[in-house]
């Protein structure tokens with residue numbers, strides 16, 4: 001099954017990339033997410049984003065709209081279906097995975113406040129990303145706080161910077177150099193994204209303001225192009241399930257539920273899943289319902305879910321089932337399809353969710 005799932009993967013069928021936002025407190029992680037969401041909502045009809053469980057799904061149509069201001073973007077062929085951005089900045093599910101399995105995130109945004117440079121938690125995040133070998137781009141945020149900054153939204157950030165007065169440009173250059181030096185002290189090459197000599201060995205800095213929205217289009221464009229050029233293989237859709245439990249939550253009327261990020265594969269109502277529990281054991285349970293929020297007209301309406309028969313990666317989904325109380329968040333789930341008997345299977349690592357399906361169900 002595994003071999004077959006592997007064989008059927010193709011670069012012409014990519015899944016959405018899962019993106020995490022990391023960085024020191026107060027650098028603007030939440031604000032960047034808000035801005036991405038709000039701009040997306042305002043971009044309106046053109047492939048509106050959907051608020052999912054624990055994540056925001058930004059479809060490629062929407063990204064096209066938001067990146068129109070980026071110079072040279074018309075030459076880019078968009079091949080991923082979108083970005084799935086994990087909502088909770090610095091969520092434990094990311095750091096819990098430090099020493100285990102592969103990372104939940106395909107790519108990360110590391111937020112640095114241009115006025116402060118690298119701070120304690122920036123360095124912690126950096127080490128985490130290095131350890132997980134997770135590629136990332138840096139949002140060099142709060143550029144609007146540079147001396148005498150004049151805001152020009154709806155323009156490529158390169159043009160916005162070169163249109164600033166000489167003092168502002170000087171301050172920008174000085175602060176950017178300082179950040180690049182601080183990266184060098186951490187043993188990393190960094191460069192402004194438009195001066196980056198080699199994106200494989202230099203991390204790109206994208207000047208942004210989460211308040212004015214400047215640079216956000218450039219950030220999205222860079223995420224998409226980097227994902228496509230560096231991660232095409234990893235992003236090929238596979239029937240082999242890969243998912244992570246973000247949270248275990250009791251919901252009135254539903255009982256204990258788990259919020260998952262389905263990174264690859266698909267989940268169906270009625271699937272039998274095996275999950276590791278906090279006491280070192282495991283539970284076998286059947287998915288009673290797969291829940292996603294109502295399509296969004298405005299931002300999130302609480303506890304208003306729609307049931308789905310099937311959910312295909314990458315998406316955020318809430319699972320309602322019996323016996324979920326002891327399931328542990330922050331674990332990687334994986335699936336063995338093809339009628340696997342779950343008990344006695346390699347749950348030993350305590351990390352896996354197994355889904356039992358008969359072979360004909362898989363097609």
Ligand code: GDP
Pocket residue numbers: 023024025026027028029030031032089141142143144145208209210211212
């Ligand atoms: P987090 O702790 O990293 O999630 O940071 P927040 O998103 O909560 O932002 C911390 C503070 O910085 C808030 O007061 C934000 O309004 C402010 N902030 C965030 N991004 C920007 C920005 O680009 N420019 C300015 N001027 N302020 C910002």
